[in-house]
Amino acid sequence: xxxxxxxxxxxxxxxxxxxxxxxxxxxxxxxxxxxxxxxxxxxxxxxxxxxxxxxxxxxxxxxxxxxxxxxxxxxxxxxxxxxxxxxxxxxxxxxxxxxxxxxxxxxxxxxxxxxxxxxxxxxxxxxxxxxxxxxxxxxxxxxxxxxxxxxxxxxxxxxxxxxxxxxxxxxxxxxxxxxxxxxxxxxxxxxxxxxxxxxxxxxxxxxxxxxxxxxxxxxxxxxxxxxxxxxxxxxxxxxxxxxxxxxxxxxxxxxxxxxxxxxxxxxxxxxxxxxxxxxxxxxxxxxxxxxxxxxxxxxxxxxxxxxxxxxxxxxxxxxxxxxxxxxxxxxxxxxxxxxxxxxxxxxxxxxxxxxxxxxxxxxxxxxxxxxxxxxxxxxxxxxxxxxxxxxxxxx
Amino acid sequence: xxxxxxxxxxxxxxxxxxxxxxxxxxxxxxxxxxxxxxxxxxxxxxxxxxxxxxxxxxxxxxxxxxxxxxxxxxxxxxxxxxxxxxxxxxxxxxxxxxxxxxxxxxxxxxxxxxxxxxxxxxxxxxxxxxxxxxxxxxxxxxxxxxxxxxxxxxxxxxxxxxxxxxxxxxxxxxxxxxxxxxxxxxxxxxxxxxxxxxxxxxxxxxxxxxxxxxxxxxxxxxxxxxxxxxxxxxxxxxxxxxxxxxxxxxxxxxxxxxxxxxxxxxxxxxxxxxxxxxxxxxxxxxxxxxxxxxxxxxxxxxxxxxxxxxxxxxxxxxxxxxxxxxxxxxxxxxxxxxxxxxxxxxxxxxxxxxxxxxxxxxxxxxxxxxxxxxxxxxxx
Numbered sequence: 216x217x218x219x220x221x222x223x224x225x226x227x228x229x230x231x232x233x234x235x236x237x238x239x240x241x242x243x244x245x246x247x248x249x250x251x252x253x254x255x256x257x258x259x260x261x262x263x264x265x266x267x268x269x270x271x272x273x274x275x276x277x278x279x280x281x282x283x284x285x286x287x288x289x290x291x292x293x294x295x296x297x298x299x300x301x302x303x304x305x306x307x308x309x310x311x312x313x314x315x316x317x318x319x320x321x322x323x324x325x326x327x328x329x330x331x332x333x334x335x336x337x338x339x340x341x342x343x344x345x346x347x348x349x350x351x352x353x354x355x356x357x358x359x360x361x362x363x364x365x366x367x368x369x370x371x372x373x374x375x376x377x378x379x380x381x382x383x384x385x386x387x388x389x390x391x392x393x394x395x396x397x398x399x400x401x402x403x404x405x406x407x408x409x410x411x412x413x414x415x416x417x418x419x420x421x422x423x424x425x426x427x428x429x430x431x432x433x434x435x436x437x438x439x440x441x442x443x444x445x446x447x448x449x450x451x452x453x454x455x456x457x458x459x460x461x462x463x464x465x466x467x468x469x470x471x472x473x474x475x476x477x478x479x480x481x482x483x484x485x486x487x488x489x490x491x492x493x494x495x496x497x498x499x500x501x502x503x504x505x506x507x508x509x510x511x512x513x514x515x516x517x518x519x520x521x522x523x524x525x526x527x528x529x530x531x532x533x534x535x536x537x538x539x540x541x542x543x544x545x546x547x548x549x550x551x552x553x554x555x556x557x558x559x560x561x562x563x564x565x566x567x568x569x570x571x572x573x574x575x576x577x578x579x580x581x582x583x584x585x586x587x588x589x590x591x592x593x594x595x596x597x598x599x600x601x602x603x604x605x606x607x608x609x610x
Numbered sequence: 611x612x613x614x615x616x617x618x619x620x621x622x623x624x625x626x627x628x629x630x631x632x633x634x635x636x637x638x639x640x641x642x643x644x645x646x647x648x649x650x651x652x653x654x655x656x657x658x659x660x661x662x663x664x665x666x667x668x669x670x671x672x673x674x675x676x677x678x679x680x681x682x683x684x685x686x687x688x689x690x691x692x693x694x695x696x697x698x699x700x701x702x703x704x705x706x707x708x709x710x711x712x713x714x715x716x717x718x719x720x721x722x723x724x725x726x727x728x729x730x731x732x733x734x735x736x737x738x739x740x741x742x743x744x745x746x747x748x749x750x751x752x753x754x755x756x757x758x759x760x761x762x763x764x765x766x767x768x769x770x771x772x773x774x775x776x777x778x779x780x781x782x783x784x785x786x787x788x789x790x791x792x793x794x795x796x797x798x799x800x801x802x803x804x805x806x807x808x809x810x811x812x813x814x815x816x817x818x819x820x821x822x823x824x825x826x827x828x829x830x831x832x833x834x835x836x837x838x839x840x841x842x843x844x845x846x847x848x849x850x851x852x853x854x855x856x857x858x859x860x861x862x863x864x865x866x867x868x869x870x871x872x873x874x875x876x877x878x879x880x881x882x883x884x885x886x887x888x889x890x891x892x893x894x895x896x897x898x899x900x901x902x903x904x905x906x907x908x909x910x911x912x913x914x915x916x917x918x919x920x921x922x923x924x925x926x927x928x929x930x931x932x933x934x935x936x937x938x939x940x941x942x943x944x945x946x947x948x949x950x951x952x953x954x955x956x957x958x959x960x961x962x963x964x965x966x967x968x969x970x971x972x973x974x975x976x977x978x979x980x981x982x983x984x985x986x987x988x989x990x
Contacts, residue, residue: 277664294718295668297880301979302716302888304665311718324664338880340718342873 264291264339266313267426268347270547271335272355272485273327281321281335281347285313286426292340298325299334316428327352355485356544366481366540373480373499374473374536379529381507388508388515393577396515398593400574403509404567405597407468410506411563413605414472415439417479418556421549429550438557439564442471446565458517459524461569462510466532468562469506473532475556477539482547484540501604505597506532513573666979668889670717677713679733679743681890685864687732688832688853689747693755702751702804703758705729708765708814708827709742715871715881716888716981723826724765724814744886745867745911746812746829752852753807753836759800763792769822772815773831774951777802784815791816807835807851809907809933809953811867824872824879824913826886830865830953832907835936847936851905862898865907868918868948868972868982879914881981882972888981895967895985900960907933908956910948918982919947920956921973927958945973960988 265287272280279298285291292312296305305323313319327333333349356362388399415435422431446464480499510528514520542551571585578585674680691704706728715721726746727734733741751757763769768791772783780788781802792798814827835848837855849855869886870879881888898904910918921944928938929946933955940946948954960968965988972982 292718294670295716297980300976301666302668302981304667304669326664338719338873340720342719342721342871342880344874344876344880 263287263289264341264343265426265428266291266293266337266339266345267424268335268337268345269318269549271333271347271349273352274355274357276329276354277324277326279323279325279327279333279335281323281337282318283313283321283337283345284318284426285315286428288315288428290314293319293321293337294340295338296321296323297336297338298323298327300336316426329353362544363541366484366544367537369480369484369496370477370537370540371533372496373503373540374477375529375533377500377503378469378473378507378510378533381504381509382511382525382529384508385511385514385525388511389519394589396512397574397577398589399508399512399515400570400577401590401593402597402600403465403512404570404574405594405599406505406509406601407465407563407567407570407597408594409598409601409605410469410472411560411567413601414475414556414560414563417475418553418560421479421556422553424549425553429553431553434553435557435560438554439561442558442561443564444561446562447568458514459520461513461573462528463531464562464569465513465566466510466528468559468566469510469532470535471555471559471562473503473506473559474535474539475552475559477536477541478543478547478552478555479539480536481540481543481545482552483543485544485547497607499607501607505600505604509570513570516573667892667983668717668981671893672714672717672887672890674887678737678741681885681887682894682896683732683736684743684745684748684885685866685896687748688750688863688865689728689731690750690853691728691730696756700752700755701758702755703760704747704749705760705762706747706771707740707742707762708769709740710765710767711742713742713744715873715883715886719873719881719888721826721871721873721881724767724769724822725826726771726829744826745869745909746827748830748832748865748907749812750832750834750853751804752834752854753804753839755804757800757802757804760797761792761800762797763794766794767816767822768793769814769816769827771800771812773800773802773812774810775802775831775833776805782815783812785817804833806934807833809909809930809955811909811911811951811953813911813951820913823911824870826869828867828869828911830867830907830909832865832933840936844936850903851936861903861905863905863907864896866909866920868908868910868912868920870912870914870918870977870980872914877914879912879980882912882918882977883981884984889983891984895987897987897989898960900963900965900988900990903957903959906956906958907953908948909953910950912950915974915977917947917949917974918977919945919973921945921971922956922958923969925958925960925963925968927956930955930957960986963988965990 265285266283267286268281268283270282274280281296283293290312293307294311295302297303303323303325305321307319307321309319330351330353333352335347335349337345388396418435419432422435425431446467476499507529510532539555574590575585578587689704691702693700693702695701706726708724708726710722711725712720712722723742723744725742725744727740727742728747729740731741731743731747733743759771761771770783770785770791778788781800782788783800785791789798810831810833812829812831814822816822834852834854837845837848837852840848846857849857850861852858866884869883871881872878873880884891908920912918926942926944929940929943931939931952931954933953938957946954946956968986968988970984970986971978
């Protein structure tokens with residue numbers, strides 16, 4: 216019977232076999248729609264409304280611009296806008312009704328007060344309200360060339376300079392003996408572990424304000440796994456764990472992290488949330504110096520690379536911060552920030568893997584355990600250094 | 611209003627305001643984007659007059675046709691019901707119904723209300739069928755009459771009609787007393803004497819009370835004084851207050867029920883209004899003749915807030931708290947407040963005033979900016 220069955224099925228063309236389940240699915244959906252078996256469940260449900268205010272800008276002294284997105288399953292009609300608990304005249308484009316995932320821009324002429332918080336509320340046709348608290352109303356920088364330069368400088372301060380400074384420890388690291396070199400590698404792993412956790416946490420924090428439809432948490436997890444996997448595959452294929460190769464991977468991972476960090480910083484400056492901007496920038500500079508140490512550490516083992524390789528590595532790790540501050544300052548989107556941060560987290564994870572492998576191999580060659588007390592102390596010191604320097608940027 | 615934009619506030623920069631690290635400031639080129647150290651000296655906000663400061667208020671128009679009642683009609687509509695004589699006594703009757711009805715309370719904002727309607731209201735007469743309106747029809751009668759309110763509950767929830775007046779326990783229109791709640795589809799006739807004269811109200815008293823009131827089940831209930839019961843000057847005043855006397859025609863009488871709507875059901879009103887429609891009399895000012903005595907029956911039924919108020923611009927008025935006296939209880943005031951269910955009569959005139967727009971509103975600025983904002987247009 217088995218034989219005849221298989222003979223019979225062999226007569227049916229393959230493409231038919233492939234299409235049968237799909238056909239059945241279509242029939243089932245058609246039946247579902249026609250018969251509406253869920254009718255007992257449909258009462259007088261109000262439409263599920265979900266609006267997210269993505270951004271509030273203050274382009275001029277008497278202007279407010281609100282960007283809002285409909286992240287819910289149904290169209291939403293914005294009926295009125297309240298600023299500081301008062302109905303206020305507004306223009307909305309493209310229109311009052313937002314389809315699913317449609318974005319709208321609301322413009323108001325409102326005499327906002329510089330440096331003071333400002334609550335904004337949208338009220339829909341069904342009376343549902345969506346709140347947003349602007350922490351400080353501050354004139355939004357224009358997208359002029361002067362500001363482009365200022366934001367670029369910001370990126371250099373938090374990205375390129377600290378990385379380059381950290382790499383200047385290279386000559387010192389070269390002088391110390393092998394045992395201590397492994398400690399420095401372990402220290403690098405510690406720094407990276409901190410960065411990995413920090414990047415993920417930041418991604419989750421921003422992910423909270425994403426409209427539900429974008430599924431912030433899975434997006435972050437899979438974004439991280441994706442970039443980890445891609446970089447692993449790239450690493451395997453190249454089969455290259457030369458000092459420069461490892462340093463490049465580290466620089467790439469840190470670069471992605473700095474891109475995300477730059478985004479957040481740029482957005483903070485643009486929205487005026489960075490009231491103590493200069494202090495913050497110094498904090499980031501100190502905090503990120505350790506990233507340079509991490510990049511330089513694997514280079515100690517081989518020949519001293521050419522200067523342009525150092526410059527290239529510093530730019531690879533630091534320059535994305537410039538791009539980040541530009542995007543964050545002029546076109547911040549939480550979705551973009553979450554994607555970059557999770558890709559960065561995955562990249563850092565991959566670097567942790569690479570550097571740890573170096574450590575383990577080195578230990579094996581010398582017939583020692585990789586997790587010696589000394590190495591563990593180095594790792595702990597790495598986490599601790601990052602933790603303590605983070606005091607400067609977290610409040 | 612607690613949600614913050616985490617993307618930019620994640621480092622909670624502002625909490626550091628007190629650290630006073632301004633000394634660390636000045637990283638050259640970065641200055642231009644740190645908005646000039648807001649914590650030290652709030653920068654000037656130049657206003658060269660070229661900027662439009664914008665206008666408060668709602669955008670768009672309410673479709674009063676769809677609501678089937680117009681705030682301008684509510685202002686002047688006194689529902690006298692139907693009268694007949696029984697044993698030499700005037701009996702006044704209304705056919706009142708409670709319905710579920712969604713209506714527009716401000717441009718584009720719809721509220722799923724529970725409303726009263728009568729067959730004799732102006733809105734029902736105009737529509738040719740019973741219209742649920744908010745506030746409910748202003749029931750008006752004369753002191754000493756026998757009143758019968760034939761109530762039918764056509765809503766999906768149990769309701770009552772509780773009158774502020776003098777009546778028996780059985781006719782009180784509250785749960786667990788007398789007739790109690792009137793279930794959907796049931797009817798009951800509330801019967802009592804019209805007393806005391808004054809400016810009163812009625813509302814649903816079913817539980818949960820808060821919800822039943824703020825859904826829209828309330829209205830004005832005015833008992834005119836009977837001049838036959840008073841002498842001398844008081845008699846003349848009573849005539850002016852009583853619609854059956856020609857003296858009353860000299861007065862422009864209006865009703866305003868101060869109410870609010872909690873559209874997101876969070877225990878806080880999103881809309882405040884005079885007669886339900888936010889900004890209605892601001893968009894369409896109430897025209898009054900400057901040499902005519904104005905009498906405003908004012909009732910506060912606002913839920914969730916302890917008081918509401920009215921402030922008349924550029925003028926003063928006399929106030930009759932509860933309307934139960936023929937002499938004012940307050941004279942020459944321009945602002946009065948009322949707790950929920952408090953009400954009274956306001957009398958004023960713009961005699962000798964320059965024609966123009968005169969504002970009146972709740973003097974809780976919040977209520978005013980959330981809809982309880984109005985104008986009189988005084989004409990010569």
